[in-house]
Amino acid sequence: MENIIVIGGSSGIGEATVKKIHENYPSSKIIVVDKKECNYDFEYEFYKLDLSNNNEVLDFVNYIKNVPVKALVNSAGYQENMDILDLSYDKFREMFSVTLESIFLIEQAVSNTMIDKKIANASIVNVTSIHSNIIREIAHYSSSKAALGMLTKEFAYRLSKYNIRCNSVLPGSINTPLLQKDLFNDKLLEEAAQQIPLKRHGKPEEIAEVVLFLISNKASYITGSEIVVDGGLSLVI
Numbered sequence: 001m002e003n004i005i006v007i008g009g010s011s012g013i014g015e016a017t018v019k020k021i022h023e024n025y026p027s028s029k030i031i032v033v034d035k036k037e038c039n040y041d042f043e044y045e046f047y048k049l050d051l052s053n054n055n056e057v058l059d060f061v062n063y064i065k066n067v068p069v070k071a072l073v074n075s076a077g078y079q080e081n082m083d084i085l086d087l088s089y090d091k092f093r094e095m096f097s098v099t100l101e102s103i104f105l106i107e108q109a110v111s112n113t114m115i116d117k118k119i120a121n122a123s124i125v126n127v128t129s130i131h132s133n134i135i136r137e138i139a140h141y142s143s144s145k146a147a148l149g150m151l152t153k154e155f156a157y158r159l160s161k162y163n164i165r166c167n168s169v170l171p172g173s174i175n176t177p178l179l180q181k182d183l184f185n186d187k188l189l190e191e192a193a194q195q196i197p198l199k200r201h202g203k204p205e206e207i208a209e210v211v212l213f214l215i216s217n218k219a220s221y222i223t224g225s226e227i228v229v230d231g232g233l234s235l236v237i
Contacts, residue, residue, distance in 0.1 A: 007073065007106070052097050123219070196231045
C-alpha cells in the first residue's frame with residue numbers, strides 16, 4: 001500500500017488536499033500530520049505533531065524512517081502580524097522552527113526512505129506563498145517561506161538522480177481560516193478580493209488540485225518548479 005503524508009492536514013489547504021487525495025487515490029494510506037485533531041469520514045491515520053517541538057519532530061522522523069512514502073505534501077504554517085522592528089528573536093525562531101527547520105528534518109528522512117525503498121516516481125510538494133518573493137510586512141513569515149522555497153529546489157536537484165521530484169506551490173489570497181482570522185468580516189474580505197485581478201479569493205480546493213497534479217504521474221517531468229496560484233494577485237502587488 002502506498003503511503004501519502006500530508007503535514008498540516010487538519011484545516012485549510014491541507015484539509016482540501018487530504019480530501020482530494022482520498023478521492024483520487026482511494027487505495028493509498030493517508031497519514032495526516034497536525035497538532036490539531038481532525039475528523040474525516042474515511043479511513044486515514046492521524047499523527048499528532050507540534051512542529052515547534054523538536055523532540056516531537058525527532059520522534060516523527062524516527063517513525064517515518066520505516067514508512068514507504070510515495071508522496072509528502074507539506075502545507076503547515078501560520079501567520080502573525082508583527083512589525084519587523086518589534087519582532088522578538090523567540091518569535092522569529094519559532095516561525096522558522098515550524099516552517100523550515102522541522103520540515104528539513106522530516107523531508108530529509110522521507111527522501112532517504114524513498115531512496116532506500118526505491119519508490120517509483122516519488123514526490124514532495126511544499127506549499128509556500130507568493131510572499132516568499134513579495135513583501136507583506138510579516139518578515140518572519142515571508143522569509144521562512146522564501147527559505148522553504150530554496151530548500152525545495154536544493155532537494156529537487158539532489159534527488160533528481162533518484163527520480164524523486166520536489167516542487168513548490170505558491171498560493172496567494174486563499175479563503176482559509178487563516179485568511180478569515182486576518183480579514184475578520186465580510187467587508188474586509190470583499191475589499192481585499194477587489195484587489196485581485198480575478199476579483200475573488202482562491203478556494204483551498206484550487207490549491208489542492210495543483211498539489212494533486214504535482215504528485216501524480218502527469219507531472220513526471222516537473223521538478224524544482226514554483227507554481228503560482230493567486231488569481232493574478234502577484235501581477236499587481
